[in-house]
Amino acid sequence: xxxxxxxxDHSRRRFLIKTGWLAAGxxxxxSCSGLIPVLPTTxxxxxxxxxxxxxxxxxxxxxxxxxxxxMGQGATIGLSQIVAEELGVTQDQIECLAPDSDQLGPFKxxxxxxGIARFSGPVAMGxxxxxxxxxxxAADKVLLPFDQIEDAAGGFTAAGNFIGxxxxxxxxxxxxxxxxxxxxxxxxxxxxxxxxAIGKSWKSPELKNIVTGQTIYSxxxxxxxxxxxxxxxxxxxxATLKEAINRGAETLPGVVxxxxxxxxxxxAVVAKSPFVLADALEKIETTWQSxxxxxxxxxxxxxxxxxxxxxxxxxxxxxxxxxxxKAAIAVTSANYTTSYMAHAAMEPRAAxxxxxxxxxxxxxxxxxxxxxxxRVAALLKRDQKEVVVHPLRMGGGFGGRVLCQPAEEAAVxxxxxxxxxxxxxxxxxxxxxxxFQPKFSHAIDSGLDEAGHIAFWRHDFVSSPIIxxxxxxxxxxxxxxxxxxxxxxxxxxxxxxxxxxxxxRYSDIRTGIPTxxxxxxxxxxxxxAIESTMxxxxxxxxKDPLAFRLSQLENNGGNSxxxxxxxxxxxxxxDWGKSVDKxxxxxxxxxxxxxxxxxxxxxxxxxxxxxxxxxxxxxxxxQDCGLVVNPDQVENQVLxxxxxxCGMALKEKLTFNEGAxxxxxxDSYEVLRHVEAPRTFIELVETPGAPPVAVGxxxxxPAVAAIANAAFAATGxxxxxxxxxxxxxxxx
Amino acid sequence: MIKLNGKQVPVSKDLYEISLLDFIRDQxxxxxxxxxxxxxxxxxxxxxxxxIARRACQLNVADAVGHEVTTIEGLAGTSGETGSDDLHPxxxxxxxxAVPQCGYCQPGQIMTAAALLREKPQPxxxxxxxxxxxxxxRCGTYERIHRAVARAAREDQS
Ligand code: FES
Ligand code: FES
Numbered sequence: 001x002x003x004x005x006x007x008x009d010h011s012r013r014r015f016l017i018k019t020g021w022l023a024a025g026x027x028x029x030x031s032c033s034g035l036i037p038v039l040p041t042t043x044x045x046x047x048x049x050x051x052x053x054x055x056x057x058x059x060x061x062x063x064x065x066x067x068x069x070x071m072g073q074g075a076t077i078g079l080s081q082i083v084a085e086e087l088g089v090t091q092d093q094i095e096c097l098a099p100d101s102d103q104l105g106p107f108k109x110x111x112x113x114x115g116i117a118r119f120s121g122p123v124a125m126g127x128x129x130x131x132x133x134x135x136x137x138a139a140d141k142v143l144l145p146f147d148q149i150e151d152a153a154g155g156f157t158a159a160g161n162f163i164g165x166x167x168x169x170x171x172x173x174x175x176x177x178x179x180x181x182x183x184x185x186x187x188x189x190x191x192x193x194x195x196x197a198i199g200k201s202w203k204s205p206e207l208k209n210i211v212t213g214q215t216i217y218s219x220x221x222x223x224x225x226x227x228x229x230x231x232x233x234x235x236x237x238x239a240t241l242k243e244a245i246n247r248g249a250e251t252l253p254g255v256v257x258x259x260x261x262x263x264x265x266x267x268a269v270v271a272k273s274p275f276v277l278a279d280a281l282e283k284i285e286t287t288w289q290s291x292x293x294x295x296x297x298x299x300x301x302x303x304x305x306x307x308x309x310x311x312x313x314x315x316x317x318x319x320x321x322x323x324x325x326k327a328a329i330a331v332t333s334a335n336y337t338t339s340y341m342a343h344a345a346m347e348p349r350a351a352x353x354x355x356x357x358x359x360x361x362x363x364x365x366x367x368x369x370x371x372x373x374x375r376v377a378a379l380l381k382r383d384q385k386e387v388v389v390h391p392l393r394m395g396g397g398f399g400g401r402v403l404c405q406p407a408e409e410a411a412v413x414x415x416x417x418x419x420x421x422x423x424x425x426x427x428x429x430x431x432x433x434x435x436f437q438p439k440f441s442h443a444i445d446s447g448l449d450e451a452g453h454i455a456f457w458r459h460d461f462v463s464s465p466i467i468x469x470x471x472x473x474x475x476x477x478x479x480x481x482x483x484x485x486x487x488x489x490x491x492x493x494x495x496x497x498x499x500x501x502x503x504x505r506y507s508d509i510r511t512g513i514p515t516x517x518x519x520x521x522x523x524x525x526x527x528x529a530i531e532s533t534m535x536x537x538x539x540x541x542x543k544d545p546l547a548f549r550l551s552q553l554e555n556n557g558g559n560s561x562x563x564x565x566x567x568x569x570x571x572x573x574x575d576w577g578k579s580v581d582k583x584x585x586x587x588x589x590x591x592x593x594x595x596x597x598x599x600x601x602x603x604x605x606x607x608x609x610x611x612x613x614x615x616x617x618x619x620x621x622x623q624d625c626g627l628v629v630n631p632d633q634v635e636n637q638v639l640x641x642x643x644x645x646c647g648m649a650l651k652e653k654l655t656f657n658e659g660a661x662x663x664x665x666x667d668s669y670e671v672l673r674h675v676e677a678p679r680t681f682i683e684l685v686e687t688p689g690a691p692p693v694a695v696g697x698x699x700x701x702p703a704v705a706a707i708a709n710a711a712f713a714a715t716g717x718x719x720x721x722x723x724x725x726x727x728x729x730x731x732x
Numbered sequence: 733m734i735k736l737n738g739k740q741v742p743v744s745k746d747l748y749e750i751s752l753l754d755f756i757r758d759q760x761x762x763x764x765x766x767x768x769x770x771x772x773x774x775x776x777x778x779x780x781x782x783x784i785a786r787r788a789c790q791l792n793v794a795d796a797v798g799h800e801v802t803t804i805e806g807l808a809g810t811s812g813e814t815g816s817d818d819l820h821p822x823x824x825x826x827x828x829x830a831v832p833q834c835g836y837c838q839p840g841q842i843m844t845a846a847a848l849l850r851e852k853p854q855p856x857x858x859x860x861x862x863x864x865x866x867x868x869x870r871c872g873t874y875e876r877i878h879r880a881v882a883r884a885a886r887e888d889q890s
Binding site (some may be wrong): 071072073074201203204206207208210211212213214215216217219220222273274275344345346347348393394395396397398426427632636637639640641642643644665666667671672673674675677679680 | 747750754757758761762763764765766767768769770771773774776803804805807808819823826827830832833834835836837838839842861862864865867868869870871872873874875876877878
């Protein structure tokens, strides 16, 4: 691409400020790109890790340094229940804390609904090891053999006498942890036992604080002598600072420092009061230079690649195309598109940083505190050991808070002024300056054989990198040459039987629009295309869509059985097959999330011909997510997924022009609102012996597809592009 | 002066033009009232001005001078109830229904619900939906919010 420098003039800058367009670009602070990029924390937890997370305090209570960041998904509660199960304690005897980054070694970023799925095992091992350690202490104390020390609530009994954990903590110690022991057997593993905590609907210990406004989120942190900073961020992705002229920002009362550092693209104000920041920034005129020809997002069009047969990655290519084509009698071909989308968590991000000679402290909510630590250390050229991140509860995450950009901004400013500095993003900055769910463009060809089975399935799609979306540019091109982005492909391997030929190819293309993790990654876009096609096949064969799906799930083993089960269950729940009013339609869809969570959804959609509106009236969801540690939390997660699915199907869409998003607040980027929320019916199907698995983003993909299929049932028009509405379906 | 959660708070004139939300959060340091959009679109900043639910981000400090402002921190004090943890009935209903996920929108939701119930003590389902529609919950807890409002109305009656 040719690079044509272009300047945005002063009046444009004014315009940008007036309309709130203050920001752009994820890596505004370019000094971050050292030789080796700082990467997110990705190592999976091991059983050994659990022992460092759990301790017993002198009063017999349990301290749990929870290795999952809380953003409403409830992982801290579920994992606390596992601790309680192992140690035989009650909820009020557990103090669950978000560990500072110097309290624990790095743990994996909180993503992918892995809180219970991956961490329950190590947590159980750690707690069980601690229990057995204390059993030994009890045995030593009462001079009885180890195996005569019996479990009791909050401790043990020995020869009929109760010994609480607290009595076993030596006088001089305040806290006791235990070494890892590989030989312990967690109770958690023995699911036939009578569980005290597992399977119970513990409520969040934070509830009372939330409803009284006492919970501390990133925006609520105040440290003594804190100053307030804000930055002029580039108005377009990739723009660099050409010139900044200060017209007296420092004269405003309370302004402590005006920072203009053109070499580092940094223009900022630090003040004693947050109220003066906007006025002070207005007094600095900035000119930005950028490449105007952002790659248009229509390059993400699968047809362009299909004609050239040009896909970077082949997810699978099984069987023979020729025999498949021979066998197929009914054939469907269609394209499906999903939009760029934003996380739009209710809390726009914020942070406080305090850079001192001996230590750097950061207060912020983020999905990966160790990534923040590493990035801040690199930015300030400090040792990672000198940086401590104090993590806070997040007001929503959804994949969008792996980074905490204001922490980096605040750190740079604090280093300059030598005082703690708070930086908080406004809603417009949150929309403009983060990364996004990429657009997806799909084409699927499929055909049925004479017996009505799927003979071939050829799915091609193009989108952008998701897991590697945030890798900075010099490394990205090297990486992209070798690695297929699994996040982009999540959910692209459809679960149904294919007799002759199954092929899935894709390309993950960088477009200059920052892309990264967003709830479920590729699962919903891929599931939408797959389950719409399944619907098309069913209709083309004149079969009932639910029965058709079941008939394609006969040969695939255990996964097929569990998926069939939730499909049957949801059919019962929704009374599938009943006749419905002519303005209503029912649609079904199913998916296996991350090869572990089996979900089926039925949607009922209503067409209001007078108002020319489509709404989702009911959603039924059956989910098999193995062992359910906390049914109420899981149901709340499923509810959130269903609502999110309505938003993706009917509302959410981000567009870009001139290298910046065209939607910067909830007036133009619409999310689902209360009156639009359907009735929901949720059932959890437990397969005996199945371990607990991901629930935070599993139900939403089939919800999206079920809504689209319901709209087809109601109107005869198939939504091929999301979001869709009455007009885009051209119902009249 | 602004009467904030029952106490008179002096206000200097040079703060009259800032938003009431910024004033509450960064001057009075009551952090329970949340910023979500700054444009009157999400309801996270909902407070009561003389008992009516208002968006604090859409008011200036001057608008509140001489008036009574209640924030989530002061809500319990307006219910006239004592004992049982001193929570407002709406807050109790929120706990009973375990409404929150991330919780960030919930102070605003609760303030809207409390004002709605003061105006219409026994709202029907459509009135609840319409009354709560200005408050976004990105985590998607609408159904539980609805249940909690209905529960608060029910328990108020009994
Ligand atoms: S912050 Fe006031 S309505 Fe959103
Ligand atoms: S609970 Fe998270 S936004 Fe409502």
